[in-house]
């Protein structure tokens with residue numbers, strides 16, 4: 483078992499004086515309290531006994547039907563029967579890994595990958611192979627080569643896990659051409675893809691791309707979704723869409739884990755998504771988060787040290803930044819916490835220690851002025867570390883005997 487960096491940071495970042503750019507928290511303060519009260523009032527009047535009761539392991543029908551609708555908003559056509567409601571997207575990752583992985587099985591994922599998935603993969607003793615990503619997502623050439631190398635050794639991965647749209651933590655999106663190639667490779671090698679898509683509806687600019695699920699039609703792609711980022715993380719509702727043989731095992735796995743997802747929160751979400759205003763709320767979030775993303779990018783240009791790089795994600799909740807390689811972001815985090823600001827160090831997104839100069843920065847959870855102040859503080863400690871390094875290295879050079887050169891000859 484390995485802990486997740488994000489969870490470790492939760493306790494510290496819950497302190498009100500800390501500006502947390504660490505978690506992937508949606509801004510729940512934007513949710514209209516009247517809409518919440520209206521759902522609770524309806525429940526009180528009509529369904530107290532039902533919501534206080536157990537429900538079916540695969541989820542209540544109303545929610546499964548609403549999931550069909552939410553996925554249709556991203557052009558996916560599914561059958562409610564193929565949906566298993568889970569306790570958040572995190573349980574969806576856990577269940578699919580539990581069902582598919584035996585100890586020592588190979589599992590392929592992005593490099594960097596969602597930091598919360600790695601502890602899950604490792605807890606089922608998967609042999610995790612990470613495929614490098616660039617601005618267009620997973621490098622499919624490298625994947626192809628890796629599959630060929632593994633096949634030559636008589637090994638085949640159980641599945642390829644990817645967050646192709648507005649990736650957590652990298653913010654990048656898999657290009658259309660790579661999406662097509664990934665789906666084709668999965669078919670050719672008969673390997674499942676697990677597409678995790680919490681952020682697809684949170685697009686701030688650019689054209690939507692088809693999901694892997696819609697390109698494949700649900701044959702080799704198992705789809706994971708969640709309401710956490712478009713409604714609420716506290717309701718803990720996610721889902722898996724999978725072919726029947728996998729769904730049956732997922733339901734057995736879920737029954738062994740928690741019997742069913744909260745009937746109360748399912749009832750809330752099911753009725754909430756029945757009404758069309760859920761789209762308006764997503765539009766509101768898109769407007770708010772776009773402004774915060776821009777505030778973060780602007781502040782980074784102003785405060786981050788020379789030699790740093792970062793991307794401008796077209797959607798989602800994260801910017802991925804890489805500082806000059808003399809800076810270790812785990813050390814930097816310790817100093818940044820001293821200044822009351824937190825981020826996720828890059829190493830949490832890899833199994834092998836890569837990402838030591840990188841960091842994940844979240845822009846959804848705090849307001850623009852705090853984002854700017856948080857980035858200013860991180861930039862200040864990063865520049866302090868850099869100038870310390872420069873001082874130390876130039877002192878070292880002064881200790882070295884003078885190099886022979888033209889000046890020497892001249893002397």
Ligand SMILES: Cc1ncc(COP(=O)(O)O)c(C=O)c1O
Nearest residue numbers: 506570571572596645650708710
């Ligand atoms: C890629 C990805 N998958 C799954 C999850 C977990 O989602 P949930 O909060 O619904 O459990 C997250 C949360 O940030 C995520 O970014």
